[in-house]
Amino acid sequence: MATAKTELLAGTLDLLVLRVLNSGPLHGFGIGERIHAVSHEVLDVEEGSLYPSLYRMEAKGWIKAEWGQSDRGRKAKLYSLTRAGRRQLDNERELWSRMAAAIGRVLKNA
Amino acid sequence: MSPRQILLRCVAVLRRRRKEDEMAEELRQHLELRIERNIAAGMPPAEARYAAIRAFGGLEQIKERCRDEREWVSLRMLTGEAWSAIRAGFRTRRYSVPMIGTISLCLAAMATISSVLYAVLLHPLPFPDADRIVITCNLYPKLAVEHVRSSVFNYLERQRVRAFSDVAAFRYVSGVVDTGGVKRVPIMRITPSFFRVVDVQPLLGRGFTDDEAVLGHDNVVVLSYGFWRDHFAEDPAAVGRTIRIDDTPSTVIGVLPPDFRYPSMKAALWAPLSFTGEERRILERQDNSLDVIARLRPGYSIAQAQTQLNTLNELQLRDDPNAALARAAGYCTVVTKLGDDTTSSVRPALTLLGGGILLLLATGTVNLANLTLVRFTTQAKEFAIRHALGAPRSVLACRILAQTVSVSLGGALFGLIASACFLRVMPTIDALVLPIGTVPHIGVPIAVLSVVFGIAIGITIAIPALSALQQISVEAGLRAESHSGTASRSLQRFRHALVVGQFALAFVVLASSSHLALSLKNVLSVNPGFDPHDIMTTSVDFGWNQYRRESSRLDFGQRWLAAVRALPGVSAVGVGTSLPVVGECGNTNLTIEGRPVAAGDRVNTHSYSAVSGDYFAALRIPLIAGRYITEADATSTTRVCVVDEGFARRYWPDGNALGHRLWIGDPDEKEPPFTIVGIVGTVKQLGLTEREPRGAMYYPFVHPLTPWGFYTVIRSTQPDATLVPMLREAARQLDPRLPLDDVKSMAERVSETTALSRLVLSVAAALSAVTLFLAALGLFTVISYIVAQREREIGVRMALGAPHIAIATLFLRLGMTLALAGATIGIPVALWVASAIRHLLFNVSPFDLGALVLPALLLTAIAVIAAALPARRASRVDPIIALRTE
Numbered sequence: 002m003a004t005a006k007t008e009l010l011a012g013t014l015d016l017l018v019l020r021v022l023n024s025g026p027l028h029g030f031g032i033g034e035r036i037h038a039v040s041h042e043v044l045d046v047e048e049g050s051l052y053p054s055l056y057r058m059e060a061k062g063w064i065k066a067e068w069g070q071s072d073r074g075r076k077a078k079l080y081s082l083t084r085a086g087r088r089q090l091d092n093e094r095e096l097w098s099r100m101a102a103a104i105g106r107v108l109k110n111a
Numbered sequence: 112m113s114p115r116q117i118l119l120r121c122v123a124v125l126r127r128r129r130k131e132d133e134m135a136e137e138l139r140q141h142l143e144l145r146i147e148r149n150i151a152a153g154m155p156p157a158e159a160r161y162a163a164i165r166a167f168g169g170l171e172q173i174k175e176r177c178r179d180e181r182e183w184v185s186l187r188m189l190t191g192e193a194w195s196a197i198r199a200g201f202r203t204r205r206y207s208v209p210m211i212g213t214i215s216l217c218l219a220a221m222a223t224i225s226s227v228l229y230a231v232l233l234h235p236l237p238f239p240d241a242d243r244i245v246i247t248c249n250l251y252p253k254l255a256v257e258h259v260r261s262s263v264f265n266y267l268e269r270q271r272v273r274a275f276s277d278v279a280a281f282r283y284v285s286g287v288v289d290t291g292g293v294k295r296v297p298i299m300r301i302t303p304s305f306f307r308v309v310d311v312q313p314l315l316g317r318g319f320t321d322d323e324a325v326l327g328h329d330n331v332v333v334l335s336y337g338f339w340r341d342h343f344a345e346d347p348a349a350v351g352r353t354i355r356i357d358d359t360p361s362t363v364i365g366v367l368p369p370d371f372r373y374p375s376m377k378a379a380l381w382a383p384l385s386f387t388g389e390e391r392r393i394l395e396r397q398d399n400s401l402d403v404i405a406r407l408r409p410g411y412s413i414a415q416a417q418t419q420l421n422t423l424n425e426l427q428l429r430d431d432p433n434a435a436l437a438r439a440a441g442y443c444t445v446v447t448k449l450g451d452d453t454t455s456s457v458r459p460a461l462t463l464l465g466g467g468i469l470l471l472l473a474t475g476t477v478n479l480a481n482l483t484l485v486r487f488t489t490q491a492k493e494f495a496i497r498h499a500l501g502a503p504r505s506v507l508a509c510r511i512l513a514q515t516v517s518v519s520l521g522g523a524l525f526g527l528i529a530s531a532c533f534l535r536v537m538p539t540i541d542a543l544v545l546p547i548g549t550v551p552h553i554g555v556p557i558a559v560l561s562v563v564f565g566i567a568i569g570i571t572i573a574i575p576a577l578s579a580l581q582q583i584s585v586e587a588g589l590r591a592e593s594h595s596g597t598a599s600r601s602l603q604r605f606r607h608a609l610v611v612g613q614f615a616l617a618f619v620v621l622a623s624s625s626h627l628a629l630s631l632k633n634v635l636s637v638n639p640g641f642d643p644h645d646i647m648t649t650s651v652d653f654g655w656n657q658y659r660r661e662s663s664r665l666d667f668g669q670r671w672l673a674a675v676r677a678l679p680g681v682s683a684v685g686v687g688t689s690l691p692v693v694g695e696c697g698n699t700n701l702t703i704e705g706r707p708v709a710a711g712d713r714v715n716t717h718s719y720s721a722v723s724g725d726y727f728a729a730l731r732i733p734l735i736a737g738r739y740i741t742e743a744d745a746t747s748t749t750r751v752c753v754v755d756e757g758f759a760r761r762y763w764p765d766g767n768a769l770g771h772r773l774w775i776g777d778p779d780e781k782e783p784p785f786t787i788v789g790i791v792g793t794v795k796q797l798g799l800t801e802r803e804p805r806g807a808m809y810y811p812f813v814h815p816l817t818p819w820g821f822y823t824v825i826r827s828t829q830p831d832a833t834l835v836p837m838l839r840e841a842a843r844q845l846d847p848r849l850p851l852d853d854v855k856s857m858a859e860r861v862s863e864t865t866a867l868s869r870l871v872l873s874v875a876a877a878l879s880a881v882t883l884f885l886a887a888l889g890l891f892t893v894i895s896y897i898v899a900q901r902e903r904e905i906g907v908r909m910a911l912g913a914p915h916i917a918i919a920t921l922f923l924r925l926g927m928t929l930a931l932a933g934a935t936i937g938i939p940v941a942l943w944v945a946s947a948i949r950h951l952l953f954n955v956s957p958f959d960l961g962a963l964v965l966p967a968l969l970l971t972a973i974a975v976i977a978a979a980l981p982a983r984r985a986s987r988v989d990p991i992i993a994l995r996t997e
Binding site for chain 1 (some may be wrong): 133136137138140141145148169171173176177179180282358577
């Protein structure tokens with residue numbers, strides 16, 4: 002596991018988790034794995050950040066948790082997106098693209 | 112934070128254990144998945160596990176961060192703080208024990224009194240929908256006759272009032288029952304509608320039918336539960352049996368439930384009330400001999416019933432031959448809730464006690480607030496440091512509140528237990544004064560009230576400490592309130608103000624008790640107009656069957672007088688239809704010959720009673736002029752009477768009342784008038800507190816007025832234990848079927864009339880003692896605290912040569928100043944209270960110096976004692992030790 006750990010930008014973890022959950026319910030480990038895989042093993046989500054983020058978003062009502070069966074047939078706590086979470090995802094995605102574009106412009110032209 | 116989030120977080124705190132388990136499970140699975148992935152990547156199992164744990168990081172830290180996201184952090188801190196405060200309460204018993212003690216005392220008193228108030232004032236009657244039952248009472252305001260009963264005619268006419276769905280009447284009588292030995296028992300004669308009005312069904316059998324209220328068909332009886340238990344051993348076969356009442360057989364048709372106690376818990380038998388044709392006449396309309404109650408028809412209010420009754424009265428006066436007299440007397444009828452009417456005698460006294468309890472609670476609360484503040488100052492340093500280290504004020508406030516509320520709830524619990532125990536013992540006392548034998552007990556409402564008061568007190572006593580908390584700062588906290596400096600000025604002033612407030616409250620309670628005590632003293636020192644000592648009294652009531660003939664009653668009276676007079680140690684004996692002070696004397700208008708009542712004249716009513724034997728001599732009622740009534744007057748051809756001094760002076764201010772003639776009631780050609788042959792001293796007829804005796808007339812046992820029963824007054828120096836059996840034996844020899852009733856010394860009867868005042872006074876005295884004790888405790892706490900605070904300063908003073916006595920005086924003077932300041936503030940309040948309870952006071956002015964000066968002196972003395980202990984300790988401070996501590 003010689004992956005160079007790339008620090009996530011502050012505040013982007015929530016966005017990533019919401020995006021991953023948008024494709025369907027998943028447990029905590031699965032969320033981390035998915036982000037790791039989709040980012041071509043660039044992003045590695047630490048448990049110490051992932052779980053507080055999940056609990057925070059659950060408390061805010063963006064995601065909800067249910068005990069269910071994981072893909073391998075064992076009991077797992079599955080998180081899924083709520084309607085408020087979907088709205089939040091849209092907002093954050095919008096915000097992120099504007100931010101990324103802005104940062105890109107600064108990097109190119111300054 | 113949205114309300115939903117607040118709710119979720121609160122729920123999270125409450126369902127903490129489950130959430131914790133879930134979180135642990137979730138993280139454990141995560142770890143396992145990681146291990147599995149490592150194994151899948153080719154690591155050996157042990158290595159895979161270590162790697163996973165390493166990558167995972169600190170499990171507990173993650174959990175803690177999750178908790179922070181999930182729960183309401185401050186709430187979690189608050190609950191933790193509260194628990195720690197409660198645990199600390201068990202350790203610092205020096206504060207918690209006196210606090211719990213004070214609260215238990217206050218709340219025990221409150222629970223006891225409020226259970227009495229609740230039972231008597233809020234739920235006086237044990238009937239369904241008791242609020243809809245009313246009583247109608249006649250009033251003659253122009254005769255100053257308030258609130259008398261009603262007549263048979265009233266009962267009949269009021270059935271026409273539309274607002275009443277049912278009207279019932281009852282009359283309290285007595286009868287001799289033969290149940291293996293003759294015994295007189297109280298009997299309630301009721302109309303068949305009575306059980307419908309109160310809406311109670313007999314436990315066994317049935318109530319009366321309308322046919323059974325007809326003379327001749329009324330030989331049926333319903334037993335009270337007590338009578339059924341005592342004489343039939345709760346045998347259901349009692350229904351259908353026959354018992355003899357006044358030698359007349361009556362069939363038992365029912366048994367009442369055990370808690371049935373209106374209008375009297377003493378009634379043993381219930382019989383139908385039937386009326387003679389004579390009683391039903393309109394002429395007898397003002398013969399108020401029974402009580403009339405009614406149930407309001409659904410949808411009608413008391414006010415409507417009152418209006419309809421007023422209209423009815425007005426209408427009926429047109430046909431009433433006595434209308435002029437009734438109008439002159441201001442005849443009217445008032446409709447009152449039955450419950451209010453039943454409790455009216457004790458309402459003022461109970462309200463007063465309720466007020467006293469509030470004062471006690473206030474004193475206790477002030478005391479505890481002070482104690483809490485003192486405790487806070489000992490913790491101030493700790494609080495200041497914790498605040499500096501980041502503990503929010505809310506958490507510190509929670510600690511204070513948890514301390515006070517837990518202690519006050521504990522106190523409420525102990526108070527409830529104490530009160531429940533007390534109420535178990537109390538019924539022996541209160542049966543004497545509470546109407547219809549109400550038994551107060553601690554029920555759910557009182558328990559809830561106590562808990563609510565407990566919480567309220569817990570919050571209230573924390574207020575001064577909480578406001579002090581707002582001003583806390585590290586720098587000030589570390590400097591002030593420590594042993595090296597002097598107390599912060601504002602806190603100290605506040606503590607002093609609390610002590611002054613306590614003393615003011617204690618003064619009010621003490622002064623009010625003094626007013627009550629002076630009032631009782633005045634009542635007891637009233638000259639009743641006769642000598643109640645060494646007098647035994649008893650009563651005899653003749654049954655209808657055996658003594659129907661007037662001569663038999665007269666004959667019994669004469670033989671009875673002779674028999675008692677012959678007993679050893681008896682110096683005088685007399686009989687009469689009433690006893691002074693007891694208030695059972697009949698009253699009516701008297702018509703003096705030659706002085707007809709003109710239209711518009713004020714009609715006066717006077718007491719009248721029939722007497723025989725040495726009634727006046729036995730009671731030592733002095734003879735002012737003429738002569739007493741003798742036994743011979745009963746059979747003499749001329750009718751004579753004796754009037755009292757008040758009566759004589761009212762009508763003959765020049766003093767020549769003797770020889771004038773008068774009629775009882777209105778003049779009647781068939782009845783010869785009575786000639787006044789003597790004037791006797793005025794006695795208090797209605798009670799010791801009677802202000803203006805209404806004038807009395809006494810007449811002999813003359814035809815056709817020979818009474819159906821009388822009291823006997825016996826002046827004797829014999830002890831009761833020997834006299835009473837002799838009297839019973841004498842009566843048995845005259846007529847074995849006629850029991851002697853109600854054997855009591857006159858002194859006891861007089862004393863019974865003041866039972867309520869004495870009970871109120873003893874409760875007030877207990878309240879004063881407690882409030883005074885609390886005030887003293889408060890002062891002691893504060894001065895002890897000040898002495899401890901100023902130990903260093905005292906040391907310096909002593910080192911500079913201040914004598915011991917000067918140091919002690921310093922604190923004694925402070926104590927006295929605070930106490931006197933309290934008394935000064937208390938004076939106007941006490942005056943206000945005294946004028947508010949005027950109606951309970953007898954010949955006591957609110958400005959009575961004794962009632963104000965004595966409490967002030969007592970307060971000062973108590974303050975000196977309370978301050979003396981800490982002052983003594985102050986004077987013993989060793990300057991070297993005081994200066995060396997730190």
